[in-house]
Amino acid sequence: LIVNASEGSGRQIPETLFGIFFEEINHAGAGGIWAELVSNRGFEAGGQSTPSNIDPWSIIGNESSIILSTDRSSCFDRNKVALRMEVLCDTKGPKLCPAGGVGVYNPGYWGMNIEEGKSYKVVLHIRSLEDVDISVSLASKNGSQILATSNIVASSSDVSNWTKVEVMLEAKETDHYGRLQLTTTSKGVIWFDQVSAMPVDTYKGLGFRKELVEMLANIKPRFIRFPGGCFVEGEWLRNAFRWKESVGPWEERPGHFGDVWMYWTDDGLGYFEFLQLAEDLGALPIWVINNGISHLLRLLAEICLSCSSLMQEMLDSIEFARGDADSTWGSVRAAMGHPEPFNLKYVAIGNEDCGKKNYRGNYLKFYHALKHAYPDIKIISNCDGSSRKLDHPADMYDFHIYTSANNMFSMAHQFDHTSRTGPKAFVSEYAVTGNDAGTGSFLAALAEAGFLIGLEKNSDVIDMASYAPLFMNDNDRRWKPDAIIFNSWQQYGTPSYWMQKFFAESSGATLLNSLLQSNSSTSSLIASAITWQNSEDNSNYLRIKIVNFGSNPVRLNISVDGLTLNSIDFSASTKTVLTANNLMDENSFKEPNKVVPLQTQFDNAGEQMDVTLPPHSFTSLDLLG
Numbered sequence: 001l002i003v004n005a006s007e008g009s010g011r012q013i014p015e016t017l018f019g020i021f022f023e024e025i026n027h028a029g030a031g032g033i034w035a036e037l038v039s040n041r042g043f044e045a046g047g048q049s050t051p052s053n054i055d056p057w058s059i060i061g062n063e064s065s066i067i068l069s070t071d072r073s074s075c076f077d078r079n080k081v082a083l084r085m086e087v088l089c090d091t092k093g094p095k096l097c098p099a100g101g102v103g104v105y106n107p108g109y110w111g112m113n114i115e116e117g118k119s120y121k122v123v124l125h126i127r128s129l130e131d132v133d134i135s136v137s138l139a140s141k142n143g144s145q146i147l148a149t150s151n152i153v154a155s156s157s158d159v160s161n162w163t164k165v166e167v168m169l170e171a172k173e174t175d176h177y178g179r180l181q182l183t184t185t186s187k188g189v190i191w192f193d194q195v196s197a198m199p200v201d202t203y204k205g206l207g208f209r210k211e212l213v214e215m216l217a218n219i220k221p222r223f224i225r226f227p228g229g230c231f232v233e234g235e236w237l238r239n240a241f242r243w244k245e246s247v248g249p250w251e252e253r254p255g256h257f258g259d260v261w262m263y264w265t266d267d268g269l270g271y272f273e274f275l276q277l278a279e280d281l282g283a284l285p286i287w288v289i290n291n292g293i294s295h296l297l298r299l300l301a302e303i304c305l306s307c308s309s310l311m312q313e314m315l316d317s318i319e320f321a322r323g324d325a326d327s328t329w330g331s332v333r334a335a336m337g338h339p340e341p342f343n344l345k346y347v348a349i350g351n352e353d354c355g356k357k358n359y360r361g362n363y364l365k366f367y368h369a370l371k372h373a374y375p376d377i378k379i380i381s382n383c384d385g386s387s388r389k390l391d392h393p394a395d396m397y398d399f400h401i402y403t404s405a406n407n408m409f410s411m412a413h414q415f416d417h418t419s420r421t422g423p424k425a426f427v428s429e430y431a432v433t434g435n436d437a438g439t440g441s442f443l444a445a446l447a448e449a450g451f452l453i454g455l456e457k458n459s460d461v462i463d464m465a466s467y468a469p470l471f472m473n474d475n476d477r478r479w480k481p482d483a484i485i486f487n488s489w490q491q492y493g494t495p496s497y498w499m500q501k502f503f504a505e506s507s508g509a510t511l512l513n514s515l516l517q518s519n520s521s522t523s524s525l526i527a528s529a530i531t532w533q534n535s536e537d538n539s540n541y542l543r544i545k546i547v548n549f550g551s552n553p554v555r556l557n558i559s560v561d562g563l564t565l566n567s568i569d570f571s572a573s574t575k576t577v578l579t580a581n582n583l584m585d586e587n588s589f590k591e592p593n594k595v596v597p598l599q600t601q602f603d604n605a606g607e608q609m610d611v612t613l614p615p616h617s618f619t620s621l622d623l624l625g
C-alpha cells in the first residue's frame with residue numbers, strides 16, 4: 001500500500017460524512033432512548049373511542065373490589081380518554097380492601113428499570129368528587145415489594161376538577177423489571193389521565209436515556225436523520241407521523257399508532273425532542289417529511305392530490321425549528337424552553353418513494369414551496385442519482401442499500417463511476433441483511449467497513465452516510481440486524497456499531513491518496529488513509545484503515561511518502577483490530593464484548609511498515625504526530 005502524505009496532497013472529506021439515522025422502529029424511541037417509563041400514559045392506545053383498551057395498564061384487585069372503565073372526560077382536548085376507577089372496598093367494611101389496596105399498575109415497556117438510590121418524577125392528573133388517599137409507588141415486577149412510595153392525600157374540593165400532581169420517589173431497592181402502581185384503600189371514584197414516570201437522571205437532563213445516548217455520542221455523529229424511514233410514511237397516511245401532534249406539553253399530545261412497525265407511541269419523543277437530541281449530540285438535524293405518499297400506497301386516496309395542507313405542515317415545521325420566538329410556530333418552540341432557533345438546514349422529501357406513482361409530481365410541489373420559502377435549506381430527493389442523472393432539481397439524493405456481505409463489500413465501488421457534478425449522495429440507510437447478518441454478525445460489520453472505506457474514497461460525491469436501523473429493544477424485534485440492542489436496563493453494540501467507531505474521526509478529515517498495488521490477494525483488500533486532528537489535545541494523526549475480506553492472512557508493506565519523520569511520535573502509535581473467531585460471531589447481553597475492537601501499541605510505525613492482516617479483519621493504524 002502506498003500512501004501519499006506529502007503536504008497539500010489530500011482532499012477534505014465532508015464535515016458531515018458520518019452520522020446516524022434514528023427511526024421509531026423496534027421501540028427505539030418509545031421504550032428506548034426516550035426515558036419515559038410509563039407506556040400508554042394517556043390511556044389512548046386503544047383508540048379515541050371508549051371503551052378503550054388500556055394495555056399495558058392492569059388491575060390490582062378483583063371484580064368485587066374495583067371496576068375499571070374508560071370515558072371521554074379528560075381535560076385534554078386532543079386526547080379525551082381518561083381512566084375511571086371505581087373502588088368498592090375500604091378499610092372499614094363491609095367490603096374490606098386487600099392489604100396494599102386496589103388500583104392499577106403499569107409495567108412500562110417490558111418492565112421499568114428502577115434502581116436503588118435513584119430518583120423518579122411521577123406526574124399524574126386526577127379528579128374525584130370524594131376525598132382521596134392514593135399511594136403512588138414503584139414496585140417490583142410482581143408487585144410484592146414496594147421500592148418507593150408516596151401518598152397523595154387531598155380533599156374533594158381540591159380535586160373535584162382535573163388536578164396535576166407531581167411526586168418525587170427515591171428507590172430503596174433495585175428491580176430492573178419494576179412497575180408503577182396507583183392504589184388506594186378508600187371507597188369512591190377517581191379518574192386518572194396522563195400519567196408519567198421519568199428517571200431524574202437523563203442525558204444532559206433533557207429526557208433521554210443516558211447510556212443509550214452516550215453510545216451515540218461515542219461514534220461522534222455529524223448528523224441525525226429522523227424520524228424514519230417508513231415510520232414517516234405510515235402504512236396508511238392517517239397513521240403517519242404528524243409533527244404538530246408531537247409538540248407542546250406532553251400531556252396534550254394525542255400519541256399515535258405507527259402502523260408500519262405496528263405499535264403505539266405516546267409521542268413523548270416528538271419533533272422538538274428530535275431537534276433537541278441533534279443539538280445535544282452536536283449533530284445536524286435531517287428532517288424527513290411526509291410528501292403525501294404512504295408506505296404501501298394501497299389506494300389512490302393514499303396520495304395527497306393537492307397536498308396543500310401537508311406542504312403547509314412542512315413549511316410550519318421549518319418555522320417551528322428556525323422561526324423567531326415571536327413567530328406563530330417559533331413561539332411554540334420557545335414555550336417549550338428553546339427560544340433560540342435550532343440549526344435545521346436539511347429536509348428530505350419522503351422516504352423510499354421514488355418508484356411510486358406521483359412521487360415526482362409531489363416532490364416538485366414540495367421542493368418549490370420549500371425552496372421559495374427557505375432557499376438555504378438543502379433538499380434531499382428519494383431518487384438514486386448514483387448511476388444516472390436525476391431528472392429533477394435536488395441538492396442531494398438518497399441512497400439505501402440492504403444486501404449480502406459479498407455484495408456490500410463490492411458496493412465499495414458503487415460510486416467510483418458516479419458523475420462528479422450534480423447533487424451529492426446521502427447514503428442514509430445501509431446494512432448487511434439476511435443470512436450473512438444474523439442478528440448482528442461480525443461478517444456484516446466487516447463488509448460494511450469495506451463499503452464505508454469506499455464511501456470515504458468517493459466522498460467528493462457523497463456528503464453523508466448512516467447505518468440502519470440504529471436501535472432495537474430486545475423485546476420487540478421488528479427488524480434485524482440493528483446497531484445497538486437494549487432492554488430496560490442493559491445495552492450493547494453489535495459489531496456494526498463498533499465498526500462505525502473506526503470512522504468517527506473521518507468526517508472533516510483529510511483523505512490522502514493511497515494505492516493498493518495489485519497481486520492476487522488484493523481484491524479482498526480495501527484501504528484508505530486520512531490525517532485528522534484530535535480536537536481534545538490538538539495532536540495530529542495519520543490513520544490507515546484496511547479491511548481484509550479474504551480468508552487468508554495478508555502481509556502488507558505500507559509505504560508512506562512525504563511523512564515528516566521527526567514529527568511522528570512512534571511510541572504513541574497504535575494498531576486497532578476488529579476480528580472474530582467465527583464470521584457469524586455476535587455480541588449479546590451475556591457477552592457484550594465478544595466482538596469489539598482491540599487496541600495495542602504499534603511498534604512498526606514508520607515510513608515503511610510491515611503489518612500482517614489477520615484473515616477477515618479490520619485494522620486501523622494510528623500514527624500520532
Ligand code: AHR
Pocket residue numbers: 023025228229230231351352429468469479
Ligand atoms: O431501516 C428499516 C427500514 O428500511 C426503513 O424504515 C426504510 O426506509 C427501509 O426500507
